[in-house]
Amino acid sequence: MRTTTLSKETFHSQTLPPKHILDNLVTSVLVVTPKLNLAYLNPAAEELFSVSARRVVGQPLTWLLAAGDDLLTSLNQALIQWHPITERELSLVLHNQNSLKADCRVMPVAHPIIGDYLLVEITQVDRQLRITREETLLSQQHATQALLRGLAHEVKNPLGGIRGAAQLLSKQLDSFELNEYIQVIIDEADRLRNLVDRMLLPNTLPRKAQTNIHFILERVYALASAENKNGPTIKRDYDPSLPDLLADPDQLIQAVLNVVRNAVQALAGNGEITLRTRSQRRFTIGNTMHRLVLQIDIIDNGPGIDPAIKQNIFFPLISGRAEGTGLGLSIAQSLINQHNGLIECESEPGHTCFSIFLPVTTEPNDHDQ
Numbered sequence: 001m002r003t004t005t006l007s008k009e010t011f012h013s014q015t016l017p018p019k020h021i022l023d024n025l026v027t028s029v030l031v032v033t034p035k036l037n038l039a040y041l042n043p044a045a046e047e048l049f050s051v052s053a054r055r056v057v058g059q060p061l062t063w064l065l066a067a068g069d070d071l072l073t074s075l076n077q078a079l080i081q082w083h084p085i086t087e088r089e090l091s092l093v094l095h096n097q098n099s100l101k102a103d104c105r106v107m108p109v110a111h112p113i114i115g116d117y118l119l120v121e122i123t124q125v126d127r128q129l130r131i132t133r134e135e136t137l138l139s140q141q142h143a144t145q146a147l148l149r150g151l152a153h154e155v156k157n158p159l160g161g162i163r164g165a166a167q168l169l170s171k172q173l174d175s176f177e178l179n180e181y182i183q184v185i186i187d188e189a190d191r192l193r194n195l196v197d198r199m200l201l202p203n204t205l206p207r208k209a210q211t212n213i214h215f216i217l218e219r220v221y222a223l224a225s226a227e228n229k230n231g232p233t234i235k236r237d238y239d240p241s242l243p244d245l246l247a248d249p250d251q252l253i254q255a256v257l258n259v260v261r262n263a264v265q266a267l268a269g270n271g272e273i274t275l276r277t278r279s280q281r282r283f284t285i286g287n288t289m290h291r292l293v294l295q296i297d298i299i300d301n302g303p304g305i306d307p308a309i310k311q312n313i314f315f316p317l318i319s320g321r322a323e324g325t326g327l328g329l330s331i332a333q334s335l336i337n338q339h340n341g342l343i344e345c346e347s348e349p350g351h352t353c354f355s356i357f358l359p360v361t362t363e364p365n366d367h368d369q
């Protein structure tokens with residue numbers, strides 16, 4: 001093994017690859033001296049370990065990882081054997097006692113100028129699973145929307161014909177009783193057309209403007225409270241520092257209201273709903289990484305989603321209620337998709353949480369990449 005001369009300063013002045021490349025990686029990267037002190041960590045690693053590089057660079061690695069952690073063992077092994085080590089699904093115990101699963105690669109590097117160091121790459125496995133799940137979710141949504149659009153056109157054309165023919169027939173018939181039957185045909189055709197129109201929503205592009213997320217939630221709060229005077233308590237837990245985002249306020253109100261209405265219905269007058277806002281930095285939706293994403297959680301302490309339909313609640317016409325059309329969540333999902341966002345849900349008896357993620361963008365259709 002070579003002797004080390006690596007220090008914080010030499011690493012930053014001599015570093016390869018250029019720092020801006022490491023800074024923009026989604027993978028967490030650490031540079032560690034042979035004495036297991038931290039020489040560098042990129043922003044992804046800062047986020048992963050919830051620390052600031054300024055505080056920890058120059059400090060022992062045990063500032064990030066609990067003593068005896070498996071990664072420390074791998075680093076020591078890589079140093080002794082002077083050989084790259086790849087560990088899959090390592091359970092990392094962090095300095096704050098939180099733990100996470102990650103794939104880790106430790107690479108010993110001998111640099112002619114700055115000496116020896118260990119390059120450590122960490123990819124959180126839970127996060128990968130989440131991205132894969134989101135990609136599947138988004139492609140399912142697109143397929144469903146395409147199917148619905150095709151189906152709706154096929155249904156609407158003959159429906160117009162049936163309704164028109166019924167109207168013509170009613171003009172030819174004098175019998176009041178027969179006219180009543182014809183009115184049933186017309187009413188049912190109208191009901192079916194309304195259903196198909198709802199399924200096709202939204203048929204207009206969002207009209208985006210600078211929008212405050214709390215303005216949206218306060219409107220939903222007012223509407224839901226007015227609709228349910230004796231309904232459940234609705235609490236608000238807002239992060240007031242969140243910036244505005246470019247969005248269509250009417251569409252977002254509609255999306256959040258659909259979710260809140262479901263919670264109200266599930267609670268049947270008892271219990272509590274919480275509207276919560278938070279921000280997420282460097283957050284991936286589908287395969288796009290956004291610098292800043294706003295998170296809206298709609299939480300209720302009701303009975304939870306019926307396990308029989310839990311996997312499919314975002315599909316149209318899936319309902320657990322006798323009088324439900326099963327369109328509320330599918331519409332909410334389309335509206336959120338129009339904003340390049342994501343809606344997901346976790347539910348167990350006593351705790352159901354729908355989370356809406358909206359990227360903060362400055363330009364229409366800007367993916368903030």
Ligand SMILES: Nc1ncnc2c1ncn2[C@@H]1O[C@H](COP(=O)(O)OP(=O)(O)OP(=O)(O)O)[C@@H](O)[C@H]1O
Binds near residue numbers: 303
């Ligand atoms: N917070 C919740 N708690 C328990 N079940 C829920 C909750 N939110 C949704 N669900 C279940 O998901 C189903 C689908 O919801 P969705 O809003 O799509 O349709 P719906 O409410 O049945 O009908 P619609 O909204 O079109 O009137 C609901 O019928 C209900 O069974």
Ligand SMILES: [Mg+2]
Binds near residue numbers: 258261262324
């Ligand atoms: Mg609903």
